[in-house]
Amino acid sequence: MIIKLATRVYRSLRQRGIRHTLTAGFRALRTAAQMCRPETWRRRRSAQLRSRQFDKHFGVDTAGVQSLQEFTIVSENLADGVRYEPIDPDDFRAMLNQAGEIRGYTFVDFGAGKGRAMLLASEWPFSQIVGVEFASELVSHARQNVRQYKNPRQICHRLEVVEGDAATFRLPPGPLVLFFYNPLGKEVMARVVDNVRQPLAMEPRPVVVLYHTCTERELWNGQPGFEEFPTINDAAQFHYRQFEGTAL
Numbered sequence: 109m110i111i112k113l114a115t116r117v118y119r120s121l122r123q124r125g126i127r128h129t130l131t132a133g134f135r136a137l138r139t140a141a142q143m144c145r146p147e148t149w150r151r152r153r154s155a156q157l158r159s160r161q162f163d164k165h166f167g168v169d170t171a172g173v174q175s176l177q178e179f180t181i182v183s184e185n186l187a188d189g190v191r192y193e194p195i196d197p198d199d200f201r202a203m204l205n206q207a208g209e210i211r212g213y214t215f216v217d218f219g220a221g222k223g224r225a226m227l228l229a230s231e232w233p234f235s236q237i238v239g240v241e242f243a244s245e246l247v248s249h250a251r252q253n254v255r256q257y258k259n260p261r262q263i264c265h266r267l268e269v270v271e272g273d274a275a276t277f278r279l280p281p282g283p284l285v286l287f288f289y290n291p292l293g294k295e296v297m298a299r300v301v302d303n304v305r306q307p308l309a310m311e312p313r314p315v316v317v318l319y320h321t322c323t324e325r326e327l328w329n330g331q332p333g334f335e336e337f338p339t340i341n342d343a344a345q346f347h348y349r350q351f352e353g354t355a356l
């Protein structure tokens with residue numbers, strides 16, 4: 109256990125530097141402290157159970173938490189990336205149910221991991237579903253899951269996993285639902301916010317931002333044209349409204 113921990117710290121120092129290693133260490137300690145609370149522990153246990161049930165039920169493999177150090181990632185933004193952990197199916201469905209009319213929109217998952225959010229999204233009438241992910245192994249895994257997924261309630265069958273960086277991903281045309289489950293730190297999220305705002309200035313259209321574990325919500329809050337709407341705990345929802353006539 110101690111050797112495993114020392115190896116992880118060493119690899120993190122080499123790959124991601126001292127600042128990130130300290131931040132990640134602090135986060136891990138905070139999570140460990142929270143886990144000691146019986147209520148948090150119980151909630152986490154039932155989330156893990158739901159996670160495994162999702163995989164068993166739909167014939168896929170998305171459960172589990174993995175550090176980014178386990179993967180092949182060629183990106184200057186590695187240090188600002190958050191570990192792999194799939195979205196809780198109940199949370200995802202609750203967020204989508206409160207997102208309003210999204211028929212015909214394109215769903216984009218920034219940091220798609222093994223594709224759990226993409227698979228869940230296919231139960232809604234999206235015109236297409238795109239996931240962008242920078243870890244090669246996770247991209248292969250997500251593609252495999254898309255092929256294996258068996259769900260009679262699947263409505264959207266146009267699913268594409270793109271290997272790439274969220275910071276440089278170009279938005280597809282048309283109305284969009286942009287989904288984030290705790291994928292990015294402040295620097296990369298700030299770039300994503302800019303990349304979303306700029307094309308909107310030229311081609312205004314409906315955009316809904318769904319952001320779970322919204323550590324950088326302030327970056328979306330107060331952006332011109334984006335209005336916040338209520339959603340579940342631990343998440344934020346923003347709708348872009350200026351397509352209704354006013355220019356940015």
Ligand SMILES: C[S@@+](CC[C@H](N)C(=O)[O-])C[C@H]1O[C@@H](n2cnc3c(N)ncnc32)[C@H](O)[C@@H]1O
Nearest residue numbers: 189193194195219221224225242273274289291
């Ligand atoms: C918490 S997981 C979310 C997984 C998935 N969206 C879901 O809801 O099941 C965050 C994911 O973001 C990916 N990620 C982090 N930074 C990224 C970046 N700059 N570009 C693309 N993917 C990134 C990680 O590799 C990880 O798979």
